[in-house]
Structure formats: C-alpha cells, structure tokens
Amino acid sequence: MRVLAVASAAVFAGVLLAGTAIVQVNAGPDLVKFPADYEKGVKYGVVSNPNNKLYREFYTTKDAVDVAKAGKPIPSGTWIVMKSFKSKADPTGAHLKGPDGHFVKDELAAYAVMEKRAGWGKEYPDNLRNGEWEYQAYTTARAVNDKANLKACFECHKPKDGDDYLFTLGMMKSHK
C-alpha cells in the first residue's frame, strides 16, 4: 500500500474488530479501482498532446457524460480513464499526423485513472485537495505504477477546479 506523503497520517486507520482481526481501512489513491470494463463506457474524446507526443483516449461512464451535458457536477462513482499511446514518428523524429489531424497511434504507453466518490479527499489540505477525486497511475498491464508521482496529479489538475478538476470536461459536454 502506498500513500501520498501529505496524507500519510490520516490514511492508515487500524480498526480492532472483536479483539482479533485488524482491518486496514485504505484511503487515498488505494481507493481507486481500475475500471476493467472501461471500454464498455463512453469514449468521449481524443487528444494529441504536443508536449509529450502521446495520443490519448478518454473513457468514462454514460451517466457522467449525461450529467456533464446537463451542466451538473460529475456524480459520485464516476471513473475516467485516460489511455495513452505512443505516436509514430518519421526517421527524422518528427511525429506524424493522420488525416484527422491527430498523431498516428502506436503502442500502448500507460493508463491514468481518476475516480470520484462522496466523502473522498477529506484528508488532503485545501491547497492540494481536488474535491472528491482520487488519482492513480497504471502500467500497460493495468498494474499500479508505483513510480508515479501522484501528488503531481493533484497539483496539475487543481487549477481546473472550475471544471470539476478536469481538462476534458468540454469534450465530455460536446460528445455526441
């Protein structure tokens, strides 16, 4: 189990049950579950990121898309998967673009997941907390990437607080 340094005091809660079993209550990024059926959700957008040259696909629940379109806050229980692929480059190293203007998808690079549930996030200080969202990074094999800097997730998404901490809320809203 891994925790953010800032949250370490609050996230381990040992509960003594009937004097015998110790149940560990997980919090923080450990709460996030990789949504195994994410492809059955809605693929609501694609980004070709010019900085890291990744081709990224975004998936979430139908409920979240419907609610976003209605201009309401993303509901508790929502997960969002960002699936990143490397993109093809020509021999000079320039990244190619396809007829759709996007990078040309190459091998899978990583998954990143956000999940939101009522009551989550309480242990974070205000300058870090992203509402009720938690973040987790995964390898291509869908295993937790324990080298990821999860604090950076919170820091970089924080300024998007007006969009429920999402960079792609507009895509969700305009998804047809």
Ligand code: HEC
């Ligand atoms: C340096 C800034 C930065 C950091 C750090 C960062 N993100 Fe993001 N994230 C973005 C941007 C920008 C997008 C929109 C996609 C794009 O432009 O590549 C995004 C999109 C996402 C999305 C899709 C939902 C949304 O907000 O649009 C998820 C899920 C996500 N990030 C998870 C994570 C996780 C998990 C981490 C930490 C392991 C993380 N991010 C760290 C900038 C960041």
